[in-house]
Amino acid sequence: MRVTIYEVGPRDGLQNESTVVPVDVKREFIGRLAAAGLTTIETTSFVHPKWVPQLADAEELLDSLSRVPGVSYPVLVPNERGLDRALERGVRDIAIFASATDTFARANLNRTLESQFEMFEPVVARALDHGMKVRAYVSMCFADPWEGPVAPAQVVEVGRHLLDLGCYELSLGDTIGVGTPAHVTALLEAFQDARTDVAQLAVHFHDTYGQALANTLTALRMGVTTFDSSAGGIGGCPFAKSATGNLATEDLVWMLDGLGIETGVDVCELASTSLWLAGKLGRPSPSRVVQALAKEL
Amino acid sequence: MRVTIYEVGPRDGLQNESTVVPVDVKREFIGRLAAAGLTTIETTSFVHPKWVPQLADAEELLDSLSRVPGVSYPVLVPNERGLDRALERGVRDIAIFASATDTFARANLNRTLESQFEMFEPVVARALDHGMKVRAYVSMCFADPWEGPVAPAQVVEVGRHLLDLGCYELSLGDTIGVGTPAHVTALLEAFQDARTDVAQLAVHFHDTYGQALANTLTALRMGVTTFDSSAGGIGGCPFAKSATGNLATEDLVWMLDGLGIETGVDVCELASTSLWLAGKLGRPSPSRVVQALAKEL
Numbered sequence: 019m020r021v022t023i024y025e026v027g028p029r030d031g032l033q034n035e036s037t038v039v040p041v042d043v044k045r046e047f048i049g050r051l052a053a054a055g056l057t058t059i060e061t062t063s064f065v066h067p068k069w070v071p072q073l074a075d076a077e078e079l080l081d082s083l084s085r086v087p088g089v090s091y092p093v094l095v096p097n098e099r100g101l102d103r104a105l106e107r108g109v110r111d112i113a114i115f116a117s118a119t120d121t122f123a124r125a126n127l128n129r130t131l132e133s134q135f136e137m138f139e140p141v142v143a144r145a146l147d148h149g150m151k152v153r154a155y156v157s158m159c160f161a162d163p164w165e166g167p168v169a170p171a172q173v174v175e176v177g178r179h180l181l182d183l184g185c186y187e188l189s190l191g192d193t194i195g196v197g198t199p200a201h202v203t204a205l206l207e208a209f210q211d212a213r214t215d216v217a218q219l220a221v222h223f224h225d226t227y228g229q230a231l232a233n234t235l236t237a238l239r240m241g242v243t244t245f246d247s248s249a250g251g252i253g254g255c256p257f258a259k260s261a262t263g264n265l266a267t268e269d270l271v272w273m274l275d276g277l278g279i280e281t282g283v284d285v286c287e288l289a290s291t292s293l294w295l296a297g298k299l300g301r302p303s304p305s306r307v308v309q310a311l312a313k314e315l
Numbered sequence: 316m317r318v319t320i321y322e323v324g325p326r327d328g329l330q331n332e333s334t335v336v337p338v339d340v341k342r343e344f345i346g347r348l349a350a351a352g353l354t355t356i357e358t359t360s361f362v363h364p365k366w367v368p369q370l371a372d373a374e375e376l377l378d379s380l381s382r383v384p385g386v387s388y389p390v391l392v393p394n395e396r397g398l399d400r401a402l403e404r405g406v407r408d409i410a411i412f413a414s415a416t417d418t419f420a421r422a423n424l425n426r427t428l429e430s431q432f433e434m435f436e437p438v439v440a441r442a443l444d445h446g447m448k449v450r451a452y453v454s455m456c457f458a459d460p461w462e463g464p465v466a467p468a469q470v471v472e473v474g475r476h477l478l479d480l481g482c483y484e485l486s487l488g489d490t491i492g493v494g495t496p497a498h499v500t501a502l503l504e505a506f507q508d509a510r511t512d513v514a515q516l517a518v519h520f521h522d523t524y525g526q527a528l529a530n531t532l533t534a535l536r537m538g539v540t541t542f543d544s545s546a547g548g549i550g551g552c553p554f555a556k557s558a559t560g561n562l563a564t565e566d567l568v569w570m571l572d573g574l575g576i577e578t579g580v581d582v583c584e585l586a587s588t589s590l591w592l593a594g595k596l597g598r599p600s601p602s603r604v605v606q607a608l609a610k611e612l
Contacts, residue, residue, distance in 0.1 A: 195607070197573070198569065198570050198572070198573025198574060199532055199570065199573070199574060200573055200574045200575060201573060225603055226603060226607050227566065227569050227603055227604050227607055228528055228563065228565075228566035228569065228570075228602065228603030228604055229528065229566070229569065229570060229573075229603075231525055231526065231528060231529045232528045232529045232531075232532045232570060234529075235496055235529045235532060235533070236532070262603050262606060262607070266525065268525075269524065269525035269526070272495065272524050272525065272526065273495050273496065273525075273526055273529060275495070276494070276495025276496070276497055276498060276526075277495060277496060277497045278497065305525065306522055306523060306524050306525030306526075306559050307524050307525055309559060310492070310523045310524055310559070
């Protein structure tokens with residue numbers, strides 16, 4: 019069995035770190051991620067620099083990146099202006115960022131739950147016309163800070179809408195990290211009931227409450243084969259103001275290695291990369307594996 | 316469904332912290348653990364103070380402890396001298412500490428894998444004669460730092476021997492924290508094949524490589540209902556020299572709450588206790604839940 023690790027460190031990770039790292043550090047980071055065996059590396063975002071100053075150098079980074087054959091370097095695209103920028107740079111894979119809750123759609127996208135699709139529709143349609151692949155993040159799939167727990171049926175409705183637009187994959191995000199395995203099961207079962215192919219579902223867990231790996235294991239047992247994670251667990255959670263962000267890629271790889279599931283990732287090489295990056299970010303990696311291996315590397 | 320959390324913070328946790336906390340802090344810690352709803356709290360150890368100076372105040376602590384009815388306060392007893400001390404103090408529940416590997420038995424117990432039972436036999440027999448309950452820790456059940464991975468059959472042999480002596484429960488420990496869910500499944504299946512009642516099995520995971528909760532979930536799914544953890548995740552791992560020790564009780568309770576499994580533990584009250592103790596230990600709690608709730612408590 020082989021699974022896909024969708025590495026979000028350079029985008030979701032660095033976007034939520036308070037330290038802004040220079041473009042040459044990002045370039046080296048991405049190069050080292052590919053060298054460690056990662057084959058899908060979300061590289062940056064075409065969000066307006068006013069909102070995400072950490073990724074203001076998107077064009078400069080893409081122009082100077084050495085691309086490894088066989089590795090994809092998707093870029094987050096929030097809207098049509100972002101898509102224009104992606105097209106100018108010849109980007110092949112993009113991701114859009116949707117919300118499963120109305121309150122977060124209003125807070126983050128300045129749209130309602132329903133009207134967000136009007137924003138995405140031309141983005142996805144034009145991207146597909148240009149032969150791009152479009153992934154859709156669905157954030158706040160388990161709970162959001164305002165509405166509390168989110169009903170699986172609501173997430174399925176949002177997700178089905180995005181798949182119907184032409185997205186090839188949904189990344190179901192527990193943006194605030196409060197979900198537990200029972201909720202994961204309920205959400206994936208709701209998608210099954212709606213006849214969604216599990217191959218179209220990825221999961222994206224934050225370790226804010228220590229649940230990320232147990233949730234990932236639950237999804238794996240239910241047939242999910244694409245897992246989002248960030249090298250070293252960088253990222254934090256912008257809503258919980260916690261030091262702990264995305265599931266650390268190293269902790270995920272450690273488990274998958276133990277399960278005999280192929281990832282192609284060299285966990286020691288990856289942990290070395292995270293240690294090096296932690297020096298640049300000025301804080302220790304929250305990854306347990308990185309901390310444990312730090313004594314040996 | 317209801318499970319038992321076997322709280323090891325005051326013994327396994329404090330024993331592996333570099334800071335030695337005063338007896339009145341231990342007393343308050345244990346009192347607050349019971350107030351938060353924990354019903355089994357391993358209190359201290361009758362190991363010689365030369366080996367574990369952190370717990371040299373065992374008698375003083377036991378003499379001054381306010382016991383809550385319905386809560387058990389087991390004590391670790393390494394040998395007959397330890398048992399004498401336990402009997403003098405009227406202790407009702409004890410735990411012995413065995414090894415699943417020969418190298419660790421030699422290093423930690425100064426015995427071979429086989430000869431450790433000669434040491435335990437009179438301890439367990441006398442304890443049972445006095446109406447005590449005896450739990451057996453089996454350490455290094457997944458791997459040890461010298462021998463690498465440990466075969467499940469070897470662990471089963473050690474465990475069966477301890478049950479045959481009269482121990483009511485085995486605590487299967489991943490002392491260095493390297494195990495993953497597949498290994499947990501293999502070990503529990505090996506015990507099933509040897510016709511061991513799963514009610515006699517507890518699991519004891521360390522979060523050194525971030526696997527503790529995923530491993531616990533795996534054991535829960537296989538019918539295990541007793542889980543060792545330490546409040547705030549205190550303890551470190553004496554072999555990996557990692558800041559991350561036992562599975563944090565808060566992270567475990569968060570998952571069990573989400574699964575609708577009763578524990579009787581108030582996670583906020585427990586996290587407050589761990590934050591207070593972290594101040595005494597002079598280092599932040601490694602528990603994700605404690606870190607996340609710290610902003611709200």
